[in-house]
Amino acid sequence: MDNPAHQRILRLMNHDTDIAIVGGGLAGPVLALALAQTGQRVTVIDALSTETRANAGFDGRSYAVALTSCRLLDGIGLWDELAPQAQPILEIKVSDGRAGEGPAPFFMHFDHAEIEEGPMGHMVQDRHLRPALLNAMADTDAITHLTREEVVAQTVEPGKVTLTLASGRTLAAKVLIGADGRGSGTAARAGIKRMGWGYGQTALVCAVDHEQPHNGIAHQFFMPQGPLAILPLTGNTSSIVWSETDTNAKAFMALDDEAFLTMLRPRFGDFLGDISLAGKRYSYPLSLSLATHLVADRVALVADAAHGVHPIAGQGLNAGLRDIAALAEILTDAARRGEDIGGGNVLAQYEQWRRFDNTALAMVTDGFNRLFSNDNALLRGVRDVGMGMISAVPRLRRGFIREAAGLTGDLPRLMQGRAL
Secondary structure, X not given: OOOHHHHHHHHHHXXXXXXEEEOOOOHHHHHHHXXXXXXXXXXXXXXXXXXXXXXXXXXXXXXXXXXXXXXXXXXXXXXXXXXXXXXXXXXXXXXXXXXXXXXXXXXXXXXXXXXXXXXOEEEEXXXXXXXXXXXXXXXXXXXXXXXXXXXXXXXXXXXXXXXXXXXXXXXXXXXXXXXXXXXXXXXXXXXXXXXEEEEEEEEEEEEEEEOOOOOOEEEEEEEOOEEEEEXXXXXXXXXXXXXXXXXXXHHHHOOOHHHHHHHHHHHHOOXXXXXXXXXXXXXXXXXXXXXXXXXXXXXXXXXXXOEEOOHHHOOHHHHHHHHHHHHHHHHHHHHHOOOOOOOHHXXXXXXXXXXXXXXXHXXXXXXXXXXXXXXXXXXXXXHHHHHHHHHHOHHXXXXXXXXXXXXXXXXXXXXXXXXX
16 A cells, blocks of 8 residues: 555646646647647636637638648648638738838849749638637547636646636646736746837738739838738738837727728728728737746746737747747657656757747847838838848848748748658
8 A cells, every 4th residue: 555655746746637728819729739639638728718719700810821830730630621711822022112102112022932832821810710729629539628717826836737727626737838928827927027018009900802813912011100011811802910100000990991991092002903891900009028938847838928029020920839839849759758748857948949039030020120110211221222132132032931931940840741
């Protein structure tokens, strides 16, 4: 018979789940599906209801999913369902200018055909991605999805982390993953601090129908108040991410739809013919937010909980998906070696892998926004000539295309199209 000390150790080491993930948006479910396919037990704790998450109404929200991120979605069994509604991104055009004046003569043009890897990525609509994630989780026995639940406390004990939920329920896991956004409660409870600043800009997001086909071309138009991204969706529809000063954005959001379009048209231009709103408009403030660490005792952060960047390059979601692919690989390999997946040595590998890339992306997007969101004549001349030179040099141009497709750096197996 076990002695009392041994029995106490067994009680301490008892786990309700292998991995607890806080956050039911996009990052949490993707990570859960990646881990569950390797046989690990995963619990996703979601503050919202399934009905709220599954709301399929079209509101213009869409994501530029890079080529390697599409491979990840394929690796967790989602891409076959998403592909018919996804719009391939075949070209990217980047230009500088002012509202009503059209683009400057110097611009960057990237064509997917130069790298022979297929489209640089796809535009995937939120109304298709979220239901696919929910259905896949519901069909996976190794995933427990707790909805309308919030974590109010987390305690690290020998061999586990114990969560207390608002309902009074407790849950013990080997490791806790924070996928709960920029205001991550998981990070705060673990003592992980954040650094960052606001940009004085707000993103206005909507979808527009247009008369002419977009031909799979994504446009990034830099204007003094902030960039305007025109991203192709299926059919003659595009998603708009329009960065404006906070003051202007507030005024524009207060306008009725036709008045809003009157403000958008001179910025959008007429290259796709007349435009009309398709769905709702919404807005969110733009800021930089970086966690000072990606891990703590039995805790790891992914996606916006780890880093929130300016949408200027459209890489925020893709950086989060790379976090997920890297963490899933590290935890899976550690479990196969019989290691404690919540141990400090295991989680340190994740921080080492992702810390530099995430910080570099934050600094690059911050620098680009500061460089382009102004009307300084000297800076305008320098950046326009620079864009023209990049577009004219094949090696530089292909490097930018590979970066947009997510093909650079130390890729996790799922992003190489390989199984965990």
